[in-house]
Amino acid sequence: MRRPTLPLIGTVGVLALAVSAFTFQGPASSDQATRTSAGQMSPSLQLPGEEEDGGPAEPADYLTQKFTSGQEVTTAQIKQAVQQAKTLKPGDGTWELVGPANIGGRVTDLVVDPTHPDTLYIAASGGGIWKSTDAGNTFEPAWPSEYTQTIGALAMGSDGTLWAGTGEANPSGGGLTYFGDGVYKSTDGGKRWQQWGLTDSGAIGKIVVDPTNPKNIFVAAAGNLSGSASERGIYRLTNGGKDWRLVLPTPNNTTGGVDLAIDPTNPKRIFASLWDHQRNSGRRLYGGVGSGLYRSDDGGDTWKRLENVTGRHVADSTGTGLQSDPGLGRIGVALAPSDPNRIYVISGTTMGADKGFYVSDDGGDTFVPSGRAGGNSGFEWWFGRLWVDPKDKNHVFNADVNLRESKDGGATWAASSGPHADQHAIQWDPNVPDRVYLGNDGGVYRSDANGATRSWIHATYEPWNQSYHLAVAMDDPNRLATGLQDNGSNRTWTNTAGPSDLTQWNSYGGGDGHYVLIDPSDHNIYYECSQVGVCSRHEDANGSSRTIRFGKRASSRITTDAPIVLDPNDPSILYFGGNILERSTDRGTTFTQISPPGDFLTGPVPDEQDDKGSYGGLYSAITAIGVAKTNGNTIYVGTDTGRLWKTTDLGANWTEFTGKGLPVRWVNSIVVDPANADHVFVAYSGYREGDYAANIWETTDGGNGWQNISGNLPNAPIEMLAYDQPNDQLYAATDFGVFYNKNGKKNWKRFGNGLPNTPVLDIKITGDGKTLYAATFGRSVWQIPLPQK
Structure with missing residues (x-):
């Protein structure tokens, strides 16, 4: 049995793929540009409380104290954390891709x-x-697999140089997008890359290169959606140097650059859009007074705001057009290469509705409303892109759920x-x-x-693929299921021979695929959920298959990634988490509420987390469930509001552990020792609050006492845990990769070689204990052999 012998240790850190500054230094004034260097990484600096050999010496709550006390976490500390992750050398074994590769x-x-x-x-x-x-x-x-894998923008100069901006500027609705560590360039077709500055930009929305001078580059730095980022706005690089100049600052620390367009006949004329947006665990504000459309006529030295709209678009309920307004959301801009005086603009509202589509024939001096470019999806913050046919100024595409096309200059549109679904790039x-x-x-x-x-x-x-969750049949390590972002739930019932076999994965559920399960007693019974707990059971028999949608549930609030869990004692029993815990004894056909109604487990939705848009009702819900194998009446439940509970009598009574030194953060994973109902591991994430502390906690006495066992883990959200009880080995899926801890020892180790540097959202051990599978959020599913005694 694991014993709570680990000291409370940890260091300040951040996601490897999501490096971003936690402090905002404030934009320069409109008449004062600033510079930031793209030089080499700062020398390794000793952190407060760190030993000279780089080993952590501070308590693990050091980072949490830094956040809650409002002290700054510096860029040097963030870079140090990245180096910390690299010092955790990989162990034996090599990760192998198993797909999907055909989706x-x-x-x-x-x-x-x-x-x-x-x-x-x-x-x-x-x-x-x-x-x-x-x-x-x-x-x-x-692109090197060891670099951050989150890429937001790509451009090529006339000299063949490739420019890449890390970090995605498209904020999600119910899921996650990740941040990066600046701009890179390659002069040999992507064989080698150099980091080229803007390391504190969080995310890059767009890169454009001067078509007449490939040494002049413009970048739209979007910032960090949930945390602070010191580099926001429109930056310019000239003469092939490394000093980026902030040429269009932002008016506040929630605004960043998101789109750019350059006139191919007059590259001194540049259009740019700024976007005011932010989110926390529950609330999305995807618009604000900082949003706006701008033009420079002198190569970026000075900028003019463009808001001269004649008339009112039919979708604009406020009539404010492109003027600064709390309801002005994301703006996309494009010009016609065959007639650069033809400018197209699409805009949305804070909540994602269409706000207006405008056309200019005088280079942006004036705009007139035109047709309904958007498809009324309500997700304008996910798109904000327009593309014009280089040979026909009247042929335009607009990004939406369906690709929207106009052949008459935007007057009429069709799919x-x-x-x-969900368009992002055209060329x-x-x-x-x-x-x-x-x-x-x-x-x-x-x-x-x-x-x-x-x-x-x-x-x-x-x-x-971006995989949210993973399941493996206990009697067949080659039967896998995974839930994929916007690509449904997918399965492979064939031998996972690697990516050369493109027939191995096929869909069995739609939408955004989330939780998937395979019945451990009968692999012909399996489950899938799409967003917000729309779940079904699938049964294969005699060469045919049937689908049974889950029965009615009583929950009034359900998170996007709503958890479903099979009872390890009886696979016909299934648990579903909304704002209440619900139990089914007939594999999801019917459900019974077993926790008190309303906000008992989750607490009410705090005002600052209350989303007033289409994503309201997703926060303040259960996010993790752990059922004891030795006692089916004992269940642990965690919520996105940071509350942790236990019942030992199947929901008749509940004990709360919140306030016993545990972090008040989103509960991502609960694992109950299959041999001991009092031995439990819990993983937390503060990602949506800009808190990147690593948090894994353990109890050996049923929750009376808790120990932070994060140890030397790089500080990044812990997404999922898996416990190999016979070998007393704990595995942690993190935004840095997969790590393991043996026999409760002090130090964690990186597991295996060759896993790309992208978030790992789920891990599963096969029934024979020989293989570990990892579901990554961007590089599909991987496998590695587990060490055998």
């Missing part, structure tokens, strides 16, 4: 190489950069059918007439008919 995941940007036929590069949200040399059919990596191929590439939440598509409806061809090899 595709979110593509945030793409560029076509004009000098090499059929060649393009794409940026995947959590999957790095990939290169295709066969017109977007298959892809190979063009270009065929591609997957025409200058070498092939009517060829255009599209990137969306389903991967990469190509049209050789200028984007005509039903002309889109999907790539066949693109292994960059």
